[in-house]
Amino acid sequence: MNILITGGAGFIGSNLCHRLYEQGHTIYCLDNLYTGRKKNVEDLIGKDRFVFIKQDICEDDLFKDLHFDRIYNLACPASPPAYQKEPIHTTMTCTVGMYNMLVVAQEHGARILQASTSEVYGDPDVSPQREDYRGNVSCIGIRSCYDEGKRCAESLCFDFQRAGRADVRVVRIFNTYGPNMRADDGRVLTNMICQALKGEPITVYGNGHQTRSFCYVDDTVNGLIKVMESDYKDPVNIGNPDERTINSMAVMIKKYLDSKSPIIYQFLPADDPKQRCPSIEVAKYLGWEPKVCLEDGIVNLIEYLKKEIQ
């Protein structure tokens, strides 16, 4: 198949490029390189069946002479420091960009998968979060450019679907980790591992009792492909329900790195979610569940980050 992956030079996107390339597909990897990096796909550049396109999905008149069978829309900065740096562009990427890609899907007769996010649930007041939970999102806060942008993108997806204009799949991706993350992306695992590797104090925001559930990127990529090729048309959570406190992560990282770094506590940023845990009943019904446990996956992330920050 001809497969377009927007945000294909980003963390999850580049892992998806590699997987689908290995399966024998022709990959069109589009990225504006705002947070994505060419080095994430440099081993693929120049190969048959791999085309890199530097472009922003907010631009018009995309891909007039190409034909796609599948579109994975992963284009959007996803770490809070990155999406908050240009918040208005984040919103436009989620709305105008989503609209553009849905129109491309319609024109090409391509199936499109939207990479939505657990952030549509905001700071959830139920746990685990099922797909029918409506969320607890501030629509005016500093995270709203991403959270509301992604909610609005889902709304567009389902209106295209209801109108019969596009064949749409939607996954809500929970925290994911693994190779090709940016060392400086500001997320908790990369932050803490890099601090420990550099011998700096390990920062925990808030009291560290808040939880996250981390899914290894190989599992996440499997989930995206599984949902894309399924007939299931409602949103599907993709994440690992193995919930951990931030404190326990800090302790684990110290242990793995035999680190002497002290753990220091700082104020929690505004609207930071206090817990996050996916219900994955729907994904299980579709035949997917995560396979890689945190203890194994984090070793790979540590090895990757050691090279990254050299």
Place this chain on the structure above:
Amino acid sequence: MNILITGGAGFIGSNLCHRLYEQGHTIYCLDNLYTGRKKNVEDLIGKDRFVFIKQDICEDDLFKDLHFDRIYNLACPASPPAYQKEPIHTTMTCTVGMYNMLVVAQEHGARILQASTSEVYGDPDVSPQREDYRGNVSCIGIRSCYDEGKRCAESLCFDFQRAGRADVRVVRIFNTYGPNMRADDGRVLTNMICQALKGEPITVYGNGHQTRSFCYVDDTVNGLIKVMESDYKDPVNIGNPDERTINSMAVMIKKYLDSKSPIIYQFLPADDPKQRCPSIEVAKYLGWEPKVCLEDGIVNLIEYLKKEIQ
């Protein structure tokens, strides 16, 4: 002042045009006439200090040669049948249109007021709804084009405000009624009054126990101007907290019209809110509260609709 009113030929917009015109301002009334009607402002067309512009706020390059001091952004279909007819355009009006108007505000140094909506609260699980309530909105349902569009518009407003790019005010308008409503707009009061006037059965959706709070348009217009000219920069609910059941409204309309129409019950549409009642503590603090009671206002609406459906 030079004042731009988008959606100025619509229900609330046209009432606002008249009020601000009477106050001596120069009014630029913009409307794409999708649900707005020129007849709502026809008495103003041709006068000094009143300019009608037929245009869509999703278009680029607006108003290069004009200067505005104030912008009221009321452009968006607001009744469910109207905004669900072209849901994708509804979303784009809320996002691209909002972005365009914020850029105009920035370029003109104009203060901008966004007409947001009680729909940002969705089907609320608390009552009355305060401005800090985060809502209960389905981001994939048939109302989401409007609800999520408006939430995303607020997000854009506050990002422009935080960036110092525009001086923004946001009001969340609850159900409003009065002259210049479309008889066919599909909302509960117009529906029931027109049915009674035509001698048809009066339709109640659901069991009629769901509540709404209706604010007379003169009060709403006062509220918009009050917030626009205040220094208060967070969202402000504008509505009448006098909560009524749909059943009691049907009975009142039958009484006022001495109608023999039977009341019939039909299924509630998807995601229809079961209650809606504003907390207006913030608006009161700013010196606004509604003055017109439902019993008085509905007489005006009935007289207006009698002429409309002749």
